[in-house]
Amino acid sequence: MKEPKIVFILGNSGSGKGTQAKLLQERLGLDYIGSGDMLRARKKLNDFTGRKLRESMDKDTTTRFAPTAIVFKLWVDRWEAMKEKPEFKGFILDASPRKIREAELLDEMLEWFEWKQYVHVIFINVSREEAFHRLTKRRVCQDCKRIIPDTGELKSHVTCDTCGGRLITRDDDIPEMINNRLDSFEEEVMPVIAYYEKSNRLTRVNGEQSIEDVYKDIIKAL
Amino acid sequence: MEPKIIILLGISGSGKGTQAKLLVEKLGLDYIGTGDLLRRRREIDDFTGRKIGKILDSGKFVPDVSMVRVWIDIWEKLKNRELFKGFVLDGAPRKLLEAQLIDQALAWYEWEEYFHVLCIDISEEEATLRLLNRRMCVGCKKIIPYVGEYKNLGKCDTCGGELVKRPDDTPDAVASRIAEYRERVVPVITYYEKSNCLVRINGEQGIEDVHADIIKALG
Numbered sequence: 001m002k003e004p005k006i007v008f009i010l011g012n013s014g015s016g017k018g019t020q021a022k023l024l025q026e027r028l029g030l031d032y033i034g035s036g037d038m039l040r041a042r043k044k045l046n047d048f049t050g051r052k053l054r055e056s057m058d059k060d061t062t063t064r065f066a067p068t069a070i071v072f073k074l075w076v077d078r079w080e081a082m083k084e085k086p087e088f089k090g091f092i093l094d095a096s097p098r099k100i101r102e103a104e105l106l107d108e109m110l111e112w113f114e115w116k117q118y119v120h121v122i123f124i125n126v127s128r129e130e131a132f133h134r135l136t137k138r139r140v141c142q143d144c145k146r147i148i149p150d151t152g153e154l155k156s157h158v159t160c161d162t163c164g165g166r167l168i169t170r171d172d173d174i175p176e177m178i179n180n181r182l183d184s185f186e187e188e189v190m191p192v193i194a195y196y197e198k199s200n201r202l203t204r205v206n207g208e209q210s211i212e213d214v215y216k217d218i219i220k221a222l
Numbered sequence: 223m224e225p226k227i228i229i230l231l232g233i234s235g236s237g238k239g240t241q242a243k244l245l246v247e248k249l250g251l252d253y254i255g256t257g258d259l260l261r262r263r264r265e266i267d268d269f270t271g272r273k274i275g276k277i278l279d280s281g282k283f284v285p286d287v288s289m290v291r292v293w294i295d296i297w298e299k300l301k302n303r304e305l306f307k308g309f310v311l312d313g314a315p316r317k318l319l320e321a322q323l324i325d326q327a328l329a330w331y332e333w334e335e336y337f338h339v340l341c342i343d344i345s346e347e348e349a350t351l352r353l354l355n356r357r358m359c360v361g362c363k364k365i366i367p368y369v370g371e372y373k374n375l376g377k378c379d380t381c382g383g384e385l386v387k388r389p390d391d392t393p394d395a396v397a398s399r400i401a402e403y404r405e406r407v408v409p410v411i412t413y414y415e416k417s418n419c420l421v422r423i424n425g426e427q428g429i430e431d432v433h434a435d436i437i438k439a440l441g
Contacts, residue, residue, distance in 0.1 A: 048301040048331070067326040073294045083269035104319060108287045113269065 005030060005090030005222055006115050008097070008106075008196075010189060011124035013181050014131035014138070015207045016214060018147055020124065021094045023215050031082060031091040036145070038074045039066055068102050072109070079113050090118070098188050103195050121196040122218055126207040128182055135178045139167040151211065226251060226308030226440055227333045229315075229324075231411060232342035233403045234396075235352035236425045237367060237432060241342060242312040244433050252300060252309040259292050260284055286320045294327055301331050308336065316406045321413055338440055339414045342425040342432065346400055353396045357385040370428050 007024060011017040025032045043053035049070065056065045075093075082088050097103040110116040126134075137150035143165030148154050160167060172181070196202040203221035207214055226249065232238040246253045264275040270288070277284050293311070300306050315321045328334050344352075355368035357375075361383025366372050378385060414420040421439040425432055 047298060049298055052330070067330055069290070069294065069323045069326040070330055072323065073291050076291050080268055080270060101319065101322065105287065105323070108285060108319070112273070112285060112288055 002089075004088060004115060004118050005120065006093075006110065006118045007090065007222065008093045008119065008121045009095065009124065010121065010193060011095075011207060012126055012128075012131045012185050013178070014134035015124040015126045016149065016151075016211065017095060017124050019149060019151075019211055020122075020214060020218060021092045023211075024092050024218070029087075029089045031078075031088075032094065033075065033078055033091055033096075034094040035066065035071050035074075035096060038071070038078070040145075042074055068099070068105065071096075072102075072105060075106075076109060079109070079115075083113060097192055100191050100195055103192050119201055120222055121193075121202045122221060123193055123202055123204050124207040124214065125204050130208055131182060132175075132178055135173050135181075136175065138170075138173065140170045140173075141165040142168050223307070225306055225333065225336050227328060227336045227338065228308065228310045228440070229337075229339045230310055230312055230342065231339065231407060231414075232425060233344060233346070233349045233407075234399050235349040235356070235367075236342040236344045237369065237429065238312060238342050239365075240367065240429060241432060241436060242310045244429075245310050245436065248433075250307045252296075252306075253312065254293060254296060254309050255312045256289060259289070259296075263292055286315060286317050287323070290320060290323045290327070293324070297327060297331050315410055318409060318413055321410050337419060339420045340423055340436060340439060341411055341414075341420060342423050344425040346404075348426055349400060350396055353391055353399070354393065356388070356391065358388045359383040360386055 005028065007030065009017045009021050021032060021034070024030050039053055039057065043050050043057060053066070078091075082091060093106075097106055107116060110119060134150060139148045139150075140146070141148065141160035141163060144160060144163040146160055146162050147170075148157060148160065148167055154161065158167060159165065172178075193202060203218075205214060205217045205221065209217075228245065228251070230238045230242050242253060242255075245251050260274055260278060264271050264278060274284055274288075300309065311324075315324055325334070328337055352368045355373075357366045357368075358364070359366065359378035359381060361378060362381040364378060364380050365388075366375055366378070366385055375385065377383065411420065423432060423435045423439065427435075
């Protein structure tokens with residue numbers, strides 16, 4: 001069997017990591033794991049955790065309230081299913097890990113699933129100014145929550161290119177909250193990036209290029 | 223009624239298995255062990271089930287973090303059950319990472335205020351003495367501890383079977399189990415001590431006295 005590709009994509013909000021994750025999913029056939037999607041699926045179950053997620057997500061759409069332990073359980077269940085898939089090509093973990101503790105936990109679990117040696121960590125680097133600029137311009141689909149970046153032809157769209165829903169500015173894409181998010185990224189994720197750099201698993205990709213050029217750099221790294 | 227959420231820590235030979243059993247019987251708590259859970263998990267035919275099977279058959283340890291997911295499944299079920307008095311987690315966690323995950327999960331299930339960590343203390347000398355002298359019933363496999371009146375037992379008090387030493391209770395194996403405890407569990411005990419939720423119980427007393435101290439500690 002060909003070696004699976006296990007890709008963690010890290011980057012500031014506005015770095016384009018969601019867009020790149022989607023491309024990797026479409027073009028390489030990798031499975032996509034994003035905490036937001038998983039929690040939205042999990043909250044449909046009618047048990048304690050499902051109900052608690054429904055209540056919390058009504059208040060806080062960023063899903064940051066969800067403790068590592070709960071997200072970790074969702075990851076593991078997905079990996080268990082992937083391990084049984086005959087055509088498994090790998091997966092992309094979007095925007096995780098955010099903390100050293102999560103990175104250590106991921107290492108332990110990927111070792112269990114015998115994937116640890118296939119891990120590539122991609123850090124899409126954009127300057128703080130560029131990230132801020134992009135975030136004030138981007139929009140989100142009211143229905144499917146897809147984020148529409150302020151790039152290329154998407155700039156002129158008035159409805160979602162995936163589901164046709166209405167495009168709005170995200171509640172938390174206002175300058176003050178953007179700055180908070182960028183601050184917490186620097187505080188939380190920079191140590192994680194150093195962790196992967198030390199173990200030689202990190203590739204920095206310049207995110208201030210066109211979508212296709214960023215993609216090419218990622219493919220080179222893989 | 224408030225549930226009791228109990229983690230029992232202690233070196234092998236401290237009697238934590240015996241105490242866990244007493245708590246389950248007398249307070250109607252659920253017992254969450256390790257060995258029995260792994261044996262059940264291996265019955266599921268997936269990657270993890272097969273891998274646990276192989277590890278158990280080779281006599282090695284299953285990594286701790288893999289246990290947390292099994293516990294989370296159990297806690298979810300307990301949380302949705304109407305009649306729930308609490309549980310005893312026997313002999314875990316054995317790593318800081320695991321202890322932190324457990325803290326988070328207990329907070330998620332809104333049990334943190336009912337959380338007790340009890341460490342049954344005995345000296346390393348006493349642990350060595352007990353482990354080298356404890357016996358097992360050939361018939362029903364029950365472990366007969368080397369404490370109090372059990373020391374003089376001639377036959378199994380449950381099934382009448384013959385009592386023998388366990389082949390893996392050799393001086394070398396006992397020493398390495400104690401060393402592993404010192405290296406891996408002691409940091410976890412320090413962690414709970416710092417967060418003020420640890421109660422130490424003197425384990426060098428009779429079984430009923432240890433139990434009485436535990437009940438006192440639970441309030």
